[in-house]
Amino acid sequence: MAGMAAELRPWLAPTATGPITTTVRLPGSKSMTARAMVLAALADAPSVVEAPLRARDTTLMAAALRALGVAVDTSADDRWVFEPGPLRGPARVDVGLAGTIMRFLPPAAALADGTVEFDGDPHARTRPMGPILDALRSLGVRLEASPTGGLPLTVHGTGLVEGGEAVVDASGSSQFVSGLLLSAARFTKGLRLRHQGPPVPSAPHLRMTTHMLRAAGAVVDESVPDVWVVEPGPLRGRTWVIEPDLSGALPFFAAALVTGGAVTLAGWPAASWQPVGQLSELLTALGGEVTRSGDGLTVRGTGRLRGITADLSEVSEMTPVVSALAALADGPSELRGVAHIRGHETDRIAALATELGRLGAGVTEFPDGLRIEPRPLHGGSFGTYADHRMAHAAAVIGLSVPGVQLTDVGCTSKTLPEFPELWAGLTTRS
Ligand SMILES: O=C(O)C1=C[C@@H](OP(=O)(O)O)[C@@H](O)[C@H](O)C1
Numbered sequence: 001m002a003g004m005a006a007e008l009r010p011w012l013a014p015t016a017t018g019p020i021t022t023t024v025r026l027p028g029s030k031s032m033t034a035r036a037m038v039l040a041a042l043a044d045a046p047s048v049v050e051a052p053l054r055a056r057d058t059t060l061m062a063a064a065l066r067a068l069g070v071a072v073d074t075s076a077d078d079r080w081v082f083e084p085g086p087l088r089g090p091a092r093v094d095v096g097l098a099g100t101i102m103r104f105l106p107p108a109a110a111l112a113d114g115t116v117e118f119d120g121d122p123h124a125r126t127r128p129m130g131p132i133l134d135a136l137r138s139l140g141v142r143l144e145a146s147p148t149g150g151l152p153l154t155v156h157g158t159g160l161v162e163g164g165e166a167v168v169d170a171s172g173s174s175q176f177v178s179g180l181l182l183s184a185a186r187f188t189k190g191l192r193l194r195h196q197g198p199p200v201p202s203a204p205h206l207r208m209t210t211h212m213l214r215a216a217g218a219v220v221d222e223s224v225p226d227v228w229v230v231e232p233g234p235l236r237g238r239t240w241v242i243e244p245d246l247s248g249a250l251p252f253f254a255a256a257l258v259t260g261g262a263v264t265l266a267g268w269p270a271a272s273w274q275p276v277g278q279l280s281e282l283l284t285a286l287g288g289e290v291t292r293s294g295d296g297l298t299v300r301g302t303g304r305l306r307g308i309t310a311d312l313s314e315v316s317e318m319t320p321v322v323s324a325l326a327a328l329a330d331g332p333s334e335l336r337g338v339a340h341i342r343g344h345e346t347d348r349i350a351a352l353a354t355e356l357g358r359l360g361a362g363v364t365e366f367p368d369g370l371r372i373e374p375r376p377l378h379g380g381s382f383g384t385y386a387d388h389r390m391a392h393a394a395a396v397i398g399l400s401v402p403g404v405q406l407t408d409v410g411c412t413s414k415t416l417p418e419f420p421e422l423w424a425g426l427t428t429r430s
């Protein structure tokens with residue numbers, strides 16, 4: 001099974017010699033690709049996913065859906081074709097380190113006829129799963145988790161899930177809600193899901209889920225805060241057009257801020273399902289300028305990088321790169337509201353405190369975030385903890401600090417296998 005970590009690929013982050021001004025073309029959003037794939041697998045007719053992300057998370061998702069009986073053709077880069085059929089076990093699912101697989105597929109596996117086993121990378125076994133599994137159990141699904149309540153996991157699918165009412169504490173991850181909602185229209189009684197606990201992070205990802213469910217024909221009510229109702233009914237097959245990945249674009253935008261250049265993300269749509277408003281606010285507060293034109297979404301550095309005080313709970317996956325920018329800013333920053341990112345690909349708060357501190361930044365760790373005091377930074381080894389976004393953070397610092405050596409850049413394959421080449425291209429052109 002999964003488990004085996006790829007060989008580490010140490011990498012010296014390139015340093016910029018001048019302002020980086022360029023246009024980048026990036027593959028599709030990880031989050032949208034994952035949702036489109038699950039909805040295509042659960043639909044009553046074939047679907048096409050255009051401009052998908054081809055990366056480790058989505059390749060493993062395709063393999064998982066095939067194992068469950070869906071015909072998935074990913075041979076063309078820009079057009080993946082899905083022919084759904086009855087979901088069935090026995091099947092084994094390698095989740096890698098993907099939250100989108102480990103939280104989105106157990107509810108779908110409960111709809112399969114047969115046993116489905118889930119496992120993943122060593123760190124995947126420590127990522128939180130308890131609340132979504134408890135909610136599934138309360139809906140009548142039989143499953144066995146590890147003694148710590150997560151992976152490895154066995155779901156005993158019977159071909160149907162009765163559904164009805166469930167309660168979940170989704171303060172640890174919005175993916176607990178998204179995972180249950182994505183399959184809910186296929187439950188016999190649909191689902192009325194109520195969150196109970198501290199606030200749910202990553203609200204824009206929840207809206208992406210409900211938008212995409214409606215686009216697939218589901219009837220969804222989210223008018224009551226922390227309650228989502230999905231009526232039972234078919235999901236339609238359709239063509240999904242995936243937007244360029246906004247979170248994947250962040251390090252490239254950060255390059256414009258750090259070097260006083262301008263980076264345009266090509267192919268940015270007029271209306272987006274990703275949190276572009278929140279990103280613009282954040283980059284503006286940091287001292288950038290964000291504009292949209294026919295060419296795409298452009299971020300300009302103004303030559304000044306300001307420290308900020310921000311609650312990052314809505315855009316929590318952006319914390320590593322924002323922390324890197326904070327370490328290069330002209331004043332202190334306090335980034336809060338992201339306690340749950342201790343359960344991301346690694347404990348990101350601890351990892352950032354350790355690694356930014358090792359390069360010379362003054363970092364104070366809080367249960368839910370970081371205070372970062374910029375100080376003169378120096379080169380050195382930067383641990384990436386198998387976390388693509390830790391690698392992005394290190395690369396951003398490396399633009400202005402010579403000698404930042406990532407312990408591994410291979411981890412960027414989770415969401416953007418082309419990252420090292422695309423990044424090197426920035427500095428050779430600057
Ligand atoms: O549903 C999704 O696609 C995601 C939701 C968020 O998870 P959390 O709510 O666990 O932060 C986000 O951080 C993750 O990168 C992708």
Ligand SMILES: C=C(OP(=O)(O)O)C(=O)O
Pocket residue numbers: 097098099100317344345389415
């Ligand atoms: C938190 C992340 O991923 P995952 O979907 O694995 O939770 C991320 O990409 O930053």
